[in-house]
Amino acid sequence: xxxxxxxxxxxxxxxxxxxxxxxxxxxxxxxxxxxxxxxxxxxxxxxxxxxxxxxxxxxxxxxxxxxxxxxxxxxxxxxxxxxxxxxxxxxxxxxxxxxxxxxxxxxxxxxxxxxxxxxxxxxxxxxxxxxxxxxxxxxxxxxxxxxxxxxxxxxxxxxxxxxxxxxxxxxxxxxxxxxxxxxxxxxxxxxxxxxxxxxxxxxxxxxxxxxxxxxxxxxxxxxxxxxxxxxxxxxxxxxxxxxxxxxxxxxxxxxxxxxxxxx
Numbered sequence: 001x002x003x004x005x006x007x008x009x010x011x012x013x014x015x016x017x018x019x020x021x022x023x024x025x026x027x028x029x030x031x032x033x034x035x036x037x038x039x040x041x042x043x044x045x046x047x048x049x050x051x052x053x054x055x056x057x058x059x060x061x062x063x064x065x066x067x068x069x070x071x072x073x074x075x076x077x078x079x080x081x082x083x084x085x086x087x088x089x090x091x092x093x094x095x096x097x098x099x100x101x102x103x104x105x106x107x108x109x110x111x112x113x114x115x116x117x118x119x120x121x122x123x124x125x126x127x128x129x130x131x132x133x134x135x136x137x138x139x140x141x142x143x144x145x146x147x148x149x150x151x152x153x154x155x156x157x158x159x160x161x162x163x164x165x166x167x168x169x170x171x172x173x174x175x176x177x178x179x180x181x182x183x184x185x186x187x188x189x190x191x192x193x194x195x196x197x198x199x200x201x202x203x204x205x206x207x208x209x210x211x212x213x214x215x216x217x218x219x220x221x222x223x224x225x226x227x228x229x230x231x232x233x234x235x236x237x238x239x240x241x242x243x244x245x246x247x248x249x250x251x252x253x254x255x256x257x258x259x260x261x262x263x
Contacts, residue, residue, distance in 0.1 A: 055085040055113050062118035067102035067146075076100075077116060085110040093118075101146045101168040127182035127200070128154045129171065132162040141183065143176035145169055155182040155197065160204040174206040177223040181208055184230055193234040194218075207253075216246075221253030228255040236260050 060077050076096040080088055090108040097106045097120070107119040125138040125146055138146040138154070145165035159175055170176065181200050184190045195216070201209040210218040210230075218233045220226060229252040236258050240247050245262040252258045 053082070053084070056082050057085060057088065057116050058082075058114040060116045060118065061111075063120050065102075065120055065122055067122050068097075068100055068120060072100055073097070073118065073120075077118070080116055085112060085114070085116075088116070090116075099168060101144070104140075125149075125154060126179055128156045129163060129165060129175065130156065130158045131165055133164075135165075137165040139165070139171060139175075139179070141179055143170040143173075143179060145171055155185045156199040157182065157202065158199050159202045161202075174202055177206065178202045178208045180223065180226050181210065181220070181230075184226055185210070190227075190230055190234070193238070194230070195237065217249040219249060219251040219253060221251075225255055229253070232256070232258045 057077075057080050060073070060080070062073050065073075077093055080093060088110070090110065093108045093116075094106050097103050097108075097118070102122045103120060104123045105121040109117045109119070111117045123140040123144055123146060126141040127139055128149060128151070129137045129139045129145070131137055136149050136151075136156070138149045138151075139157075140146060145167055147167055157175060157178060159172070161172060161174065163171065163175070165171055178200060185194070185197055185200075194212075196213040198211045198213045201211060203209065206222065208220040208223050208226075210220065212218070216237075218230070220229045220233075232255045233250045233252040236250050236252075237247055240260065240262045248261040248263065250258060250260050
Protein backbone atom coordinates (compact mmCIF):
# COMPACT_ATOMS: atom_id res chain seq x y z
CA UNK A 1 0.00 0.00 0.00
CA UNK A 2 1.34 3.40 -0.97
CA UNK A 3 0.58 6.85 0.26
CA UNK A 4 1.69 9.83 -1.91
CA UNK A 5 4.25 7.59 -3.62
CA UNK A 6 5.79 6.19 -0.41
CA UNK A 7 5.12 2.71 1.18
CA UNK A 8 3.16 2.64 4.39
CA UNK A 9 5.27 0.96 7.21
CA UNK A 10 3.90 -2.47 8.34
CA UNK A 11 2.45 -2.55 11.83
CA UNK A 12 5.24 -3.43 14.29
CA UNK A 13 3.03 -5.97 16.09
CA UNK A 14 2.45 -7.85 12.86
CA UNK A 15 6.18 -8.03 12.27
CA UNK A 16 6.84 -9.37 15.78
CA UNK A 17 4.11 -11.97 15.34
CA UNK A 18 5.64 -13.19 12.11
CA UNK A 19 9.08 -13.36 13.67
CA UNK A 20 7.70 -15.29 16.67
CA UNK A 21 5.96 -17.82 14.40
CA UNK A 22 9.19 -18.25 12.45
CA UNK A 23 11.20 -18.88 15.62
CA UNK A 24 8.64 -21.43 16.88
CA UNK A 25 8.83 -23.32 13.61
CA UNK A 26 12.58 -23.40 13.92
CA UNK A 27 12.35 -24.72 17.48
CA UNK A 28 9.92 -27.44 16.45
CA UNK A 29 12.26 -28.58 13.71
CA UNK A 30 15.24 -28.58 16.06
CA UNK A 31 13.58 -30.33 19.06
CA UNK A 32 13.46 -33.88 17.54
CA UNK A 33 17.11 -33.55 16.57
CA UNK A 34 18.11 -32.52 20.10
CA UNK A 35 16.04 -35.35 21.60
CA UNK A 36 17.58 -37.91 19.27
CA UNK A 37 21.10 -36.71 20.03
CA UNK A 38 20.33 -36.72 23.77
CA UNK A 39 19.08 -40.31 23.63
CA UNK A 40 22.19 -41.40 21.74
CA UNK A 41 24.38 -39.78 24.37
CA UNK A 42 22.49 -41.46 27.22
CA UNK A 43 22.63 -44.87 25.53
CA UNK A 44 26.33 -44.49 24.91
CA UNK A 45 26.90 -43.43 28.51
CA UNK A 46 24.89 -46.40 29.83
CA UNK A 47 26.77 -48.87 27.65
CA UNK A 48 30.07 -47.41 28.76
CA UNK A 49 29.14 -47.56 32.45
CA UNK A 50 27.79 -51.09 32.01
CA UNK A 51 31.07 -52.34 30.60
CA UNK A 52 33.39 -50.32 32.85
CA UNK A 53 34.37 -51.00 36.45
CA UNK A 54 32.88 -47.75 37.78
CA UNK A 55 29.99 -49.66 39.36
CA UNK A 56 31.76 -53.01 39.76
CA UNK A 57 30.72 -55.01 42.84
CA UNK A 58 33.37 -54.73 45.53
CA UNK A 59 31.34 -55.40 48.66
CA UNK A 60 28.54 -57.81 49.63
CA UNK A 61 26.44 -57.23 52.74
CA UNK A 62 23.68 -59.40 54.20
CA UNK A 63 21.31 -59.62 57.13
CA UNK A 64 22.50 -61.56 60.16
CA UNK A 65 21.64 -65.25 59.88
CA UNK A 66 21.63 -68.17 62.30
CA UNK A 67 21.75 -71.09 59.90
CA UNK A 68 22.92 -69.74 56.53
CA UNK A 69 26.70 -69.39 56.79
CA UNK A 70 28.84 -66.53 55.44
CA UNK A 71 30.60 -69.13 53.30
CA UNK A 72 27.33 -70.12 51.60
CA UNK A 73 26.55 -66.47 50.88
CA UNK A 74 30.08 -65.89 49.60
CA UNK A 75 29.87 -68.87 47.25
CA UNK A 76 26.46 -67.77 45.95
CA UNK A 77 27.77 -64.29 45.14
CA UNK A 78 31.30 -65.19 44.01
CA UNK A 79 30.43 -64.65 40.36
CA UNK A 80 29.09 -61.17 41.08
CA UNK A 81 32.32 -59.66 42.37
CA UNK A 82 33.91 -57.38 39.81
CA UNK A 83 30.75 -57.33 37.69
CA UNK A 84 29.04 -53.98 37.06
CA UNK A 85 25.83 -53.47 39.02
CA UNK A 86 24.25 -52.37 35.74
CA UNK A 87 25.02 -55.73 34.15
CA UNK A 88 24.45 -57.98 37.15
CA UNK A 89 21.52 -60.43 37.28
CA UNK A 90 20.14 -60.27 40.83
CA UNK A 91 17.54 -62.91 39.94
CA UNK A 92 20.23 -65.53 39.36
CA UNK A 93 21.73 -64.84 42.79
CA UNK A 94 18.29 -65.02 44.43
CA UNK A 95 17.65 -68.39 42.79
CA UNK A 96 20.99 -69.73 44.02
CA UNK A 97 20.36 -68.61 47.60
CA UNK A 98 16.74 -69.83 47.55
CA UNK A 99 18.02 -73.34 46.92
CA UNK A 100 19.73 -73.35 50.34
CA UNK A 101 17.55 -75.40 52.74
CA UNK A 102 17.21 -72.72 55.42
CA UNK A 103 16.41 -69.81 53.08
CA UNK A 104 12.72 -68.94 53.29
CA UNK A 105 12.90 -65.75 51.22
CA UNK A 106 15.66 -63.64 49.73
CA UNK A 107 15.95 -60.22 48.11
CA UNK A 108 19.10 -58.93 46.41
CA UNK A 109 19.43 -55.16 46.02
CA UNK A 110 21.96 -53.02 44.15
CA UNK A 111 23.48 -50.30 46.31
CA UNK A 112 25.44 -47.91 44.12
CA UNK A 113 28.26 -47.41 43.59
CA UNK A 114 29.68 -50.88 44.38
CA UNK A 115 27.64 -52.83 46.94
CA UNK A 116 25.34 -55.83 46.73
CA UNK A 117 22.91 -56.00 49.66
CA UNK A 118 21.20 -59.30 50.52
CA UNK A 119 18.08 -59.58 52.69
CA UNK A 120 17.49 -63.12 53.96
CA UNK A 121 14.64 -64.65 55.94
CA UNK A 122 15.34 -68.10 57.38
CA UNK A 123 13.17 -71.09 58.18
CA UNK A 124 12.89 -72.11 61.81
CA UNK A 125 12.86 -75.83 62.74
CA UNK A 126 9.44 -76.93 63.96
CA UNK A 127 9.95 -80.64 64.61
CA UNK A 128 12.21 -83.64 64.15
CA UNK A 129 11.31 -86.28 61.60
CA UNK A 130 12.57 -89.85 61.66
CA UNK A 131 13.64 -91.06 58.23
CA UNK A 132 13.30 -94.64 57.00
CA UNK A 133 17.00 -95.25 57.66
CA UNK A 134 16.72 -93.99 61.24
CA UNK A 135 18.26 -90.56 60.67
CA UNK A 136 16.58 -87.61 62.36
CA UNK A 137 15.83 -84.53 60.30
CA UNK A 138 14.79 -81.02 61.23
CA UNK A 139 11.71 -79.86 59.33
CA UNK A 140 10.05 -76.45 59.13
CA UNK A 141 6.37 -75.82 59.85
CA UNK A 142 5.54 -76.04 56.12
CA UNK A 143 7.26 -79.42 55.79
CA UNK A 144 10.55 -78.27 54.26
CA UNK A 145 13.39 -80.60 55.24
CA UNK A 146 16.28 -78.56 56.63
CA UNK A 147 19.12 -80.81 57.78
CA UNK A 148 20.02 -83.92 59.74
CA UNK A 149 20.16 -83.42 63.47
CA UNK A 150 21.10 -85.00 66.78
CA UNK A 151 19.06 -82.62 68.93
CA UNK A 152 16.41 -83.98 71.28
CA UNK A 153 14.66 -80.69 71.96
CA UNK A 154 11.90 -80.62 69.34
CA UNK A 155 8.89 -82.97 69.11
CA UNK A 156 9.58 -86.15 67.18
CA UNK A 157 7.39 -87.13 64.22
CA UNK A 158 7.32 -90.75 63.06
CA UNK A 159 5.49 -91.80 59.92
CA UNK A 160 4.12 -95.22 59.07
CA UNK A 161 5.04 -94.53 55.46
CA UNK A 162 8.66 -94.73 54.34
CA UNK A 163 10.28 -91.29 54.58
CA UNK A 164 13.50 -90.19 52.86
CA UNK A 165 13.89 -86.43 53.39
CA UNK A 166 15.94 -84.30 51.00
CA UNK A 167 17.34 -81.01 52.23
CA UNK A 168 15.38 -78.11 50.76
CA UNK A 169 12.46 -80.29 49.64
CA UNK A 170 9.08 -80.73 51.32
CA UNK A 171 8.05 -83.99 52.92
CA UNK A 172 4.80 -85.87 52.26
CA UNK A 173 1.50 -84.03 52.69
CA UNK A 174 0.33 -86.40 55.43
CA UNK A 175 3.34 -85.40 57.55
CA UNK A 176 2.87 -81.69 56.78
CA UNK A 177 -0.74 -81.92 57.94
CA UNK A 178 0.41 -83.35 61.29
CA UNK A 179 3.11 -80.75 61.97
CA UNK A 180 0.72 -78.31 63.73
CA UNK A 181 0.58 -80.90 66.52
CA UNK A 182 4.29 -80.29 67.10
CA UNK A 183 3.66 -76.56 67.39
CA UNK A 184 0.83 -77.14 69.88
CA UNK A 185 2.99 -79.45 71.99
CA UNK A 186 5.58 -76.68 72.19
CA UNK A 187 2.95 -74.17 73.28
CA UNK A 188 3.38 -73.41 76.98
CA UNK A 189 -0.27 -73.84 77.92
CA UNK A 190 -0.71 -77.12 76.05
CA UNK A 191 2.63 -78.56 77.16
CA UNK A 192 1.94 -77.95 80.87
CA UNK A 193 -1.52 -79.52 80.67
CA UNK A 194 -0.28 -82.81 79.19
CA UNK A 195 2.12 -85.47 80.50
CA UNK A 196 5.49 -85.60 78.70
CA UNK A 197 5.18 -86.80 75.11
CA UNK A 198 7.41 -89.27 73.31
CA UNK A 199 6.45 -88.90 69.66
CA UNK A 200 3.82 -87.92 67.14
CA UNK A 201 2.83 -90.89 65.01
CA UNK A 202 1.31 -90.40 61.55
CA UNK A 203 -0.57 -93.45 60.32
CA UNK A 204 -0.60 -94.54 56.68
CA UNK A 205 -4.15 -93.18 56.48
CA UNK A 206 -3.03 -89.78 57.78
CA UNK A 207 -4.50 -90.13 61.26
CA UNK A 208 -2.42 -88.74 64.11
CA UNK A 209 -1.55 -90.36 67.45
CA UNK A 210 0.47 -88.67 70.19
CA UNK A 211 2.39 -91.23 72.24
CA UNK A 212 3.10 -90.21 75.84
CA UNK A 213 6.27 -91.24 77.61
CA UNK A 214 4.27 -93.32 80.11
CA UNK A 215 2.94 -95.46 77.24
CA UNK A 216 -0.52 -93.91 76.91
CA UNK A 217 -1.82 -92.69 73.56
CA UNK A 218 -3.80 -89.63 72.48
CA UNK A 219 -5.70 -90.61 69.37
CA UNK A 220 -6.48 -87.44 67.44
CA UNK A 221 -7.80 -88.94 64.22
CA UNK A 222 -7.60 -86.69 61.17
CA UNK A 223 -5.38 -83.62 61.70
CA UNK A 224 -8.23 -81.13 62.11
CA UNK A 225 -9.44 -79.18 65.17
CA UNK A 226 -6.16 -80.17 66.79
CA UNK A 227 -6.15 -77.59 69.56
CA UNK A 228 -9.68 -78.57 70.65
CA UNK A 229 -8.77 -82.26 70.57
CA UNK A 230 -5.61 -81.81 72.65
CA UNK A 231 -7.44 -79.58 75.13
CA UNK A 232 -10.22 -82.15 75.52
CA UNK A 233 -7.72 -85.01 75.90
CA UNK A 234 -5.74 -83.08 78.51
CA UNK A 235 -8.89 -82.49 80.57
CA UNK A 236 -9.77 -86.22 80.54
CA UNK A 237 -6.23 -87.22 81.51
CA UNK A 238 -6.26 -84.75 84.38
CA UNK A 239 -9.52 -86.21 85.67
CA UNK A 240 -8.15 -89.75 85.51
CA UNK A 241 -4.95 -88.84 87.30
CA UNK A 242 -6.89 -87.00 90.00
CA UNK A 243 -8.73 -90.23 90.94
CA UNK A 244 -5.62 -92.39 90.58
CA UNK A 245 -6.49 -94.10 87.28
CA UNK A 246 -3.86 -95.05 84.74
CA UNK A 247 -4.74 -93.96 81.21
CA UNK A 248 -4.27 -96.46 78.41
CA UNK A 249 -5.54 -94.24 75.63
CA UNK A 250 -7.73 -91.23 75.03
CA UNK A 251 -9.65 -91.06 71.76
CA UNK A 252 -10.33 -87.42 70.95
CA UNK A 253 -11.04 -87.94 67.26
CA UNK A 254 -14.32 -86.14 67.93
CA UNK A 255 -13.43 -83.43 70.49
CA UNK A 256 -16.91 -83.13 72.02
CA UNK A 257 -17.22 -86.92 72.46
CA UNK A 258 -13.94 -88.05 73.98
CA UNK A 259 -13.52 -91.74 74.81
CA UNK A 260 -11.02 -92.99 77.38
CA UNK A 261 -9.65 -96.35 78.44
CA UNK A 262 -8.25 -96.15 81.97
CA UNK A 263 -7.83 -98.53 84.88
